[in-house]
Amino acid sequence: MEDLRYPTGPLVRAACLTPAERQEGIAKIAATPANLRTAVAGLSEAQLDTPYRPDGWTVRQVVHHLPDSHLNAYLRFKLALTEDEPTIRPYLESRWAELPEAKSDPIDISLALLDALHVRWVRVLESMTPADWERTYRHPESGTHTLDTLLSIYAWHGPHHVAHITSLRQRQGW
Numbered sequence: 090m091e092d093l094r095y096p097t098g099p100l101v102r103a104a105c106l107t108p109a110e111r112q113e114g115i116a117k118i119a120a121t122p123a124n125l126r127t128a129v130a131g132l133s134e135a136q137l138d139t140p141y142r143p144d145g146w147t148v149r150q151v152v153h154h155l156p157d158s159h160l161n162a163y164l165r166f167k168l169a170l171t172e173d174e175p176t177i178r179p180y181l182e183s184r185w186a187e188l189p190e191a192k193s194d195p196i197d198i199s200l201a202l203l204d205a206l207h208v209r210w211v212r213v214l215e216s217m218t219p220a221d222w223e224r225t226y227r228h229p230e231s232g233t234h235t236l237d238t239l240l241s242i243y244a245w246h247g248p249h250h251v252a253h254i255t256s257l258r259q260r261q262g263w
Contacts, residue, residue, distance in 0.1 A: 121247030
């Protein structure tokens with residue numbers, strides 16, 4: 090049986106990427122908002138409130154999670170580009186997903202936020218030099234990471250959550 094938690098496979102963090110891998114990662118980040126819009130197109134309120142797997146978040150929570158997470162990633166890039174190995178602040182994403190707005194707000198709010206955020210984020214990513222990708226930040230729980238690593242995480246993250254929705258739709262025949 091396939092693991093419904095990881096429809097695109099588990100996360101693989103890369104410490105160093107080639108220029109071609111960076112471009113591929115940036116392209117995945119750039120495509121995420123449109124891919125998410127396609128994944129949720131035409132879903133009813135009841136479908137949006139359906140968990141993508143047993144004991145998982147609802148489609149609505151997944152949609153609201155993406156800009157929450159990607160805003161944090163964008164800020165981590167900006168901090169690492171402008172400070173010497175900044176310590177970033179982690180957050181409890183599972184608790185954020187339980188807040189009332191994440192469980193009940195219309196998804197259009199988060200879709201619009203993700204669109205605007207990704208335009209800004211991709212502009213930052215496309216302007217980075219080879220030396221910029223080697224810059225680091227410190228996560229208090231997991232240590233020091235390069236911006237290449239952060240790119241590899243988020244090139245996986247968007248498609249991973251879009252696949253939660255598309256695989257649910259496929260299983261449900263939506």
